Amino acid sequence: EVQLVESGGGLVQPGGSLRLSCAASGFTLSSHWMHWVRQAPGKGLVWVSRITGNGVEATYADAVKGRFTISRDNAKNTLYLQMNSLRAEDTAVYYCTRDTRYDGHPSFDYWGQGTLVTVSS
Amino acid sequence: EIVLTQSPGTLSLSPGQRATLSCRASQSVSSSDLAWYQQKPGQAPRLLIYGASSRATGTPDRFSGSGSGTDFTLTISRVEPEDFAVYYCQQYGYSCFFGQGTKLEIK
Numbered sequence: 001e002v003q004l005v006e007s008g009g010g011l012v013q014p015g016g017s018l019r020l021s022c023a024a025s026g027f028t029l030s031s032h033w034m035h036w037v038r039q040a041p042g043k044g045l046v047w048v049s050r051i052t053g054n055g056v057e058a059t060y061a062d063a064v065k066g067r068f069t070i071s072r073d074n075a076k077n078t079l080y081l082q083m084n085s086l087r088a089e090d091t092a093v094y095y096c097t098r099d100t101r102y103d104g105h106p107s108f109d110y111w112g113q114g115t116l117v118t119v120s121s
Numbered sequence: 122e123i124v125l126t127q128s129p130g131t132l133s134l135s136p137g138q139r140a141t142l143s144c145r146a147s148q149s150v151s152s153s154d155l156a157w158y159q160q161k162p163g164q165a166p167r168l169l170i171y172g173a174s175s176r177a178t179g180t181p182d183r184f185s186g187s188g189s190g191t192d193f194t195l196t197i198s199r200v201e202p203e204d205f206a207v208y209y210c211q212q213y214g215y216s217c218f219f220g221q222g223t224k225l226e227i228k
Contacts, residue, residue: 045166062122
């Protein structure tokens, strides 16, 4: 059974840092690109970042570029999101999600339960 | 940047009625890269449709997707009680974008 379990969320002051983890099981992590998607309280889904299967290439939304870093350790079956210079507007539930290609069509087929990050003084 | 605009913002229907949800892109997108997700309160999103019209594993056949270019539609032929949720369209590209969501609520 495919499972994605996020951890590392919590309360942090503006300007602070936090590292999120996403433990993957039930599939070969290195075979899939992975993403982080966030959702502010009561708001919609916003894509944050993507990383290729081998971890060589990463892409970021403009809102987090230069502040967040996505990485992965395939040997540990874990995806990470290092978040620096956090702002109030980064407050959200952060989901890790698996990228897949059914018939060549990309989508996010499995999602974790999310971890809440609250940026506040 | 591609902007996906979903309409209506809220759709109020009774069980058994037909639901039509719209997703309009600010520029033409490949149908291959358009997906729909369902999200219920307190839960993670769930993939419903990929490639604009293909049902994901476990998606009931009352759900169908269609469209091309800038206009895409998610249709629920007869809404069931478990279908009341928020629905998001998504465009997958170098950056990925979601629409703002359509809330399907019980009338």
